[in-house]
Amino acid sequence: MSYKSINERVMDIKLNSDEKNVFIEEYKPFIAAAVEKATGRYVSYGYDEELSIGLMAFDEAIVHYDREKGNFLSFAQNIIRRRLIDYYRKEKKHQSVTYISEYTTDEADGEEVFENVVAASEAQEKYYREEINQLRRQELVQLKEELHNWGLEFSEVAKSSPKHTGTKSSYLDIVKYIIDRPELVAKIKQKKYLPIADIEEGIKLPRKTIERSRNYVVAAMIILTGDYYCIREFIDWGWKK
Numbered sequence: 604m605s606y607k608s609i610n611e612r613v614m615d616i617k618l619n620s621d622e623k624n625v626f627i628e629e630y631k632p633f634i635a636a637a638v639e640k641a642t643g644r645y646v647s648y649g650y651d652e653e654l655s656i657g658l659m660a661f662d663e664a665i666v667h668y669d670r671e672k673g674n675f676l677s678f679a680q681n682i683i684r685r686r687l688i689d690y691y692r693k694e695k696k697h698q699s700v701t702y703i704s705e706y707t708t709d710e711a712d713g714e715e716v717f718e719n720v721v722a723a724s725e726a727q728e729k730y731y732r733e734e735i736n737q738l739r740r741q742e743l744v745q746l747k748e749e750l751h752n753w754g755l756e757f758s759e760v761a762k763s764s765p766k767h768t769g770t771k772s773s774y775l776d777i778v779k780y781i782i783d784r785p786e787l788v789a790k791i792k793q794k795k796y797l798p799i800a801d802i803e804e805g806i807k808l809p810r811k812t813i814e815r816s817r818n819y820v821v822a823a824m825i826i827l828t829g830d831y832y833c834i835r836e837f838i839d840w841g842w843k844k
Contacts (some may be wrong), residue, residue, distance in 0.1 A: 613668050613675045622631045623665055627658065643737040653687060660686035666713050681830040688738055688832050739833035746834065749825055753795060755818055763818035773808055774816045778807050778823045798828050
């Protein structure tokens with residue numbers, strides 16, 4: 604069967620296990636490339652656990668894909684990155700248990716065991732921190748491209764960031780008002796502008812405040828509603844996440 608696009612093919616094979624497995628096998632090079640892009644290092648099937656995570660994430664992407672999510676491969680790449688982040692967090696959480704079991708022996712002196720566990724734990728923590736930092740760098744590249752579509756640079760966003768507590772609170776009220784309304788988010792992303800009158804009516808802030816907040820609010824909206832999981836956790840938003 605021939606398809607006009609990969610998106611069409613994915614929609615057709617979602618519930619067909621055999622066709623889905625063939626598709627996954629065909630796209631193993633893409634999955635490996637997506638994992639390598641996310642982690643910043645070479646990986647090999649049969650050796651790196653990250654590729655197993657990538658395969659499961661690709662399968663998940665097929666199951667949950669619909670045309671409203673845009674290009675399938677971009678969607679799949681984001682799912683792969685998201686699952687790798689989840690994997691690293693889980694591994695970091697359980698690393699001390701793993702290393703205690705590896706280093707504790709009947710012959711080992713208690714103090715030596717403790718030192719080995721601490722050293723291994725610190726090395727493993729450094730590894731996962733570096734992996735998360737690499738994923739964050741990838742997100743920054745993607746964010747830079749998305750901001751560019753709005754005619755924005757990082758320097759402009761930084762310049763517009765509120766310096767005073769009251770101003771920051773007002774800006775965050777605007778951000779929260781927007782992201783709590785998916786239809787408004789979709790409208791803003793499509794039109795590439797802030798509906799000042801709508802926001803002014805919704806939260807009763809002065810028009811000038813909303814206009815001055817534009818660059819900061821746009822960047823915050825993009826980060827909070829997009830695939831920017833590492834960046835999102837790195838920023839103090841001033842509210843409980």
